[in-house]
Amino acid sequence: MSEYTLDARNSLCPMPVIKTQNKVNELEAGDILTVTCTDPGALNDIPAWCRINGHEVVETCEHGSEVIIRIRVGDA
Amino acid sequence: MSKPRKAVALISGGLDSLLAAKLMLEQGIHVEGINFYTGFCVEGHTHAIRKKDKAKPKRNNALWSAEQLGIKLHILDIIEEYKDVVINPKHGYGANMNPCLDCKIFMISKAKQWMEENGFDFIITGEVVGQRPMSQRKDLLPVVVRESGIDDLLLRPLCAKNLAPTLPEREGWVDREKLLDFSGRNRKPQMALAKQFGFDDYATPAGGCCFLTDESYSKKLVDLWQARNKKEYELDDIMLLKVGRHIRPAPHYKLIVSREDGENKFLNGYRKQFSTIEIKSHNGPLTLVDGELSDDDFKQAARIAARFSQGRDADSVNVLITPLDGEAYSLDIAPMPASEIKQEWYV
Numbered sequence: 001m002s003e004y005t006l007d008a009r010n011s012l013c014p015m016p017v018i019k020t021q022n023k024v025n026e027l028e029a030g031d032i033l034t035v036t037c038t039d040p041g042a043l044n045d046i047p048a049w050c051r052i053n054g055h056e057v058v059e060t061c062e063h064g065s066e067v068i069i070r071i072r073v074g075d076a
Numbered sequence: 077m078s079k080p081r082k083a084v085a086l087i088s089g090g091l092d093s094l095l096a097a098k099l100m101l102e103q104g105i106h107v108e109g110i111n112f113y114t115g116f117c118v119e120g121h122t123h124a125i126r127k128k129d130k131a132k133p134k135r136n137n138a139l140w141s142a143e144q145l146g147i148k149l150h151i152l153d154i155i156e157e158y159k160d161v162v163i164n165p166k167h168g169y170g171a172n173m174n175p176c177l178d179c180k181i182f183m184i185s186k187a188k189q190w191m192e193e194n195g196f197d198f199i200i201t202g203e204v205v206g207q208r209p210m211s212q213r214k215d216l217l218p219v220v221v222r223e224s225g226i227d228d229l230l231l232r233p234l235c236a237k238n239l240a241p242t243l244p245e246r247e248g249w250v251d252r253e254k255l256l257d258f259s260g261r262n263r264k265p266q267m268a269l270a271k272q273f274g275f276d277d278y279a280t281p282a283g284g285c286c287f288l289t290d291e292s293y294s295k296k297l298v299d300l301w302q303a304r305n306k307k308e309y310e311l312d313d314i315m316l317l318k319v320g321r322h323i324r325p326a327p328h329y330k331l332i333v334s335r336e337d338g339e340n341k342f343l344n345g346y347r348k349q350f351s352t353i354e355i356k357s358h359n360g361p362l363t364l365v366d367g368e369l370s371d372d373d374f375k376q377a378a379r380i381a382a383r384f385s386q387g388r389d390a391d392s393v394n395v396l397i398t399p400l401d402g403e404a405y406s407l408d409i410a411p412m413p414a415s416e417i418k419q420e421w422y423v
């Protein structure tokens with residue numbers, strides 16, 4: 001299991017979702033990916049994308065204008 | 077038992093693609109969705125920019141559709157490749173700058189490529205013959221099939237019975253009898269079917285699926301090309317066309333004046349790429365300036381920007397002008413009276 005980060009700041013939905021998807025596709029099941037975004041829409045879209053595609057959102061939080069989402073990659 | 081056939085569904089986020097995919101799932105087909113992001117899609121971001129929409133929770137309708145269906149969704153970034161479709165559409169534009177036929181051909185050929193790379197058997201779409209002008213005319217369907225190279229692996233479950241059987245039907249992968257014969261613009265059959273499947277709260281976009289069908293957006297795109305003397309764009313260009321008031325007081329420059337707080341924040345992200353005008357003495361919008369301006373141009377631009385501030389009726393408004401490649405300076409100017417702002421400046 002490894003930890004990864006993804007900077008999706010200053011891009012508007014659905015780009016943060018697309019960037020997350022493309023990164024997750026390179027990772028192994030169990031890996032953790034922390035995505036940082038500035039579009040608040042990502043708070044809905046990334047978890048929805050995870051639910052659909054079998055990944056788990058471990059945590060979401062907001063820091064000022066940034067949204068941080070931690071994902072555990074599923075094995076689907 | 078033979079393993080289920082796999083269909084890739086083009087999911088737009090609208091009702092038709094949702095229903096088409098559902099019909100396939102009902103027949104035991106393994107379905108996964110793909111959704112294309114061209115940069116012009118109405119989905120997502122612009123709703124997030126303007127504050128007035130904030131009350132409604134934002135959702136991406138393609139993701140929502142996939143979740144309703146319980147299928148995977150792959151969102152494909154086609155921004156770069158799509159430029160050629162918008163800039164050089166072989167079959168021309170529709171009522172506005174929408175190259176619908178070329179767009180359909182392009183998307184089906186991309187879907188075909190995805191299908192082949194991922195071991196899927198055929199493609200489904202929610203198209204209904206005769207539903208939209210240009211892109212869904214019956215005589216144009218063969219053009220899409222021919223030019224995308226998809227041959228008879230493209231199934232349109234909502235209107236399949238009005239069309240010749242495709243390979244998935246002839247091979248018995250899907251039961252043609254259970255497919256539908258919708259046609260024309262009447263939406264009632266779709267709504268009834270949605271009800272039958274228990275889908276409510278589905279998206280009903282008023283326009284098309286993208287900004288290129290929007291008249292005022294299209295005008296701004298044409299204006300951009302004219303001003304640059306070149307048909308080209310970057311993602312930032314086409315995003316900015318969705319935001320703010322666009323005012324071109326002279327051929328060589330354009331102002332993008334934010335209309336409210338959400339747009340202000342959004343435009344703020346572009347400070348490093350544009351000259352800016354900020355209103356200092358009053359509450360007022362952030363204005364981006366596109367073009368190369370003389371001092372006099374900046375003065376005129378500042379007077380226009382001040383017109384949209386709360387100091388619009390004041391004798392003098394203080395502004396901060398930050399040229400893209402120069403030092404910021406402050407200026408006291410008289411806001412331009414509304415009567416001097418020409419209607420034709422509005423793009």
Ligand code: SF4
Pocket residue numbers: 174175176177179180211284285286287288289
């Ligand atoms: S409305 Fe836009 S996305 Fe839809 S077919 Fe036409 S050009 Fe393509």
